[in-house]
Amino acid sequence: MPELPEVEVTRRSLAPALSGATIRGAWQGKSLRVALGCDTTRLAGLQIGAVERRGKYILADAGAGVLIIHLGMSGSLQWFADPAPPRSAWVRFELLTDRGVLRLDDPRRFGAVVWHEGADVAQHPLLRRLGREPLEPGFDGALLHAAARGRRVSVKQWLLAGHAVVGVGNIYASEALFEAGIHPATAAGRLSRARCDRLAQAVRGVLGRAIEAGGSTLRDFSDAQGQAGHFQHAAAVYGRAGEPCMHCGRPVRRIVQGQRSTFYCPSCQRR
DNA sequence: CTATGGACCTGAATGC
DNA sequence: TGCATTCAGGTCCATA
Numbered sequence: 001m002p003e004l005p006e007v008e009v010t011r012r013s014l015a016p017a018l019s020g021a022t023i024r025g026a027w028q029g030k031s032l033r034v035a036l037g038c039d040t041t042r043l044a045g046l047q048i049g050a051v052e053r054r055g056k057y058i059l060a061d062a063g064a065g066v067l068i069i070h071l072g073m074s075g076s077l078q079w080f081a082d083p084a085p086p087r088s089a090w091v092r093f094e095l096l097t098d099r100g101v102l103r104l105d106d107p108r109r110f111g112a113v114v115w116h117e118g119a120d121v122a123q124h125p126l127l128r129r130l131g132r133e134p135l136e137p138g139f140d141g142a143l144l145h146a147a148a149r150g151r152r153v154s155v156k157q158w159l160l161a162g163h164a165v166v167g168v169g170n171i172y173a174s175e176a177l178f179e180a181g182i183h184p185a186t187a188a189g190r191l192s193r194a195r196c197d198r199l200a201q202a203v204r205g206v207l208g209r210a211i212e213a214g215g216s217t218l219r220d221f222s223d224a225q226g227q228a229g230h231f232q233h234a235a236a237v238y239g240r241a242g243e244p245c246m247h248c249g250r251p252v253r254r255i256v257q258g259q260r261s262t263f264y265c266p267s268c269q270r271r
Numbered sequence: 272c273t274a275t276g277g278a279c280c281t282g283a284a285t286g287c
Numbered sequence: 288t289g290c291a292t293t294c295a296g297g298t299c300c301a302t303a
Contacts, residue, residue: 003296033279033298056297073297074281090281108280110297126298153274162298169296221296259276261294 002071004134004167005210006221006229007056010077013223014102015051017079018060021097022047029092033072034112034126036093043067043115048097054122055130055166065117067095068126072110078103079224102224131164134203139165141197148188148196155191156184157258159203168203171238172210174263176202178237183271184255184262237263 002010026040046062053059058077060067071077075092081100088105093113095102104111116124131147132139147164148155156177159168168176177184179202182195191199215221215229222228236246241254245265255262 006296070297072280073295106280107282108295108297110280112298151273157274160297171296258274260297 002056002075002221003169003172003207003210004056005172005207005213006215007058007071007167008053008211009215009221009223009229010071011051011053011058013225013227014058014077014079017081017099017224018048018097018102019051020048021099023062024096024098026096027094028113029087032092032106032112033070033110034114036113036115038115043095054127054133055162056169057127059121065115066121068112068114068116068121068124069104070112070126071104072106072108072112074108075104075106075111076222077224078105078226129163130166131162132166134165134167134200134207139200139204141193141200144200145191145193145196148191151188153188154185154257155182155188155199156262158188160258160260165203167207170260171235172203172206174238175235176206178264178269179206181269183266183269184257184264186271235263237265239263 023043023046025044028036028040046064049061049063051058051060056070058069079100079102084101084103090105090107091103092106092109092111093104104113114126121127132143144164148158151158156173158164159173160170176199180195180198182199213229214227215223237252240252241263242251245252245268247268248265250265250267252263253266
């Protein structure tokens with residue numbers, strides 16, 4: 001489900017309910033990609049403070065530790081003021097609080113819920129190597145240009161890897177490259193500084209607009225309160241193979257890079 | 272160190 | 288209708 005905009009929309013819709021709630025307990029279903037790593041009773045009595053985000057991870061600070069949540073490929077979070085409806089078979093985790101229940105649904109089980117105690121959460125193995133936040137100051141063309149230096153991997157796969165900048169998933173990578181006019185197979189290290197400027201701006205623009213739209217492009221996305229995103233902000237190229245490019249009218253093309261689909265316009269996007 | 276391919280899972284959509 | 292195949296929003300790991 002989620003790329004950065006969907007995670008951010010989820011976080012924003014969740015924070016008012018979750019922040020300030022006191023944990024009563026937790027429930028863990030079948031294994032996730034990464035499971036809690038502690039006894040669920042350990043969380044009882046703690047009060048949730050800030051609910052933040054790093055890349056595609058949601059971080060709920062509980063003072064004595066931080067609950068790290070990742071939605072994987074198919075996960076979604078929902079908040080229920082009590083009583084919560086019965087659990088479907090895909091519910092993997094629940095955080096029970098004095099205000100209601102936070103529920104993680106995740107059919108494919110690529111998601112993660114991890115309890116972290118002690119040192120700086122930013123140093124957690126899941127977070128330590130993440131690239132820059134695209135919507136915060138310090139992310140710009142200069143950063144991309146420096147980080148891309150010497151890289152021969154395609155710019156699409158490089159963006160997706162998240163080492164330079166986080167949060168750009170498979171949909172928004174295609175969208176950002178279209179907006180920047182860059183061919184997805186271009187070697188990252190061959191991008192000029194000027195094109196890196198355009199790319200940084202496109203990444204910020206695409207992600208920012210998707211957040212504004214309430215978690216845009218995903219047909220079935222809805223936030224933690226069950227609000228659906230505005231699907232009218234449809235993708236310019238993603239999923240549109242064979243359909244006309246919105247700029248030039250020539251057919252959008254689909255290729256496969258690193259076993260993932262990439263969509264682009266061969267005439268608007270150049271190497 | 273970099274780049275690549277497979278692995279992890281299940282459900283929905285497509286094709287014969 | 289039924290069955291097989293392909294594809295899906297993300298990482299993590301082994302290998303070369």
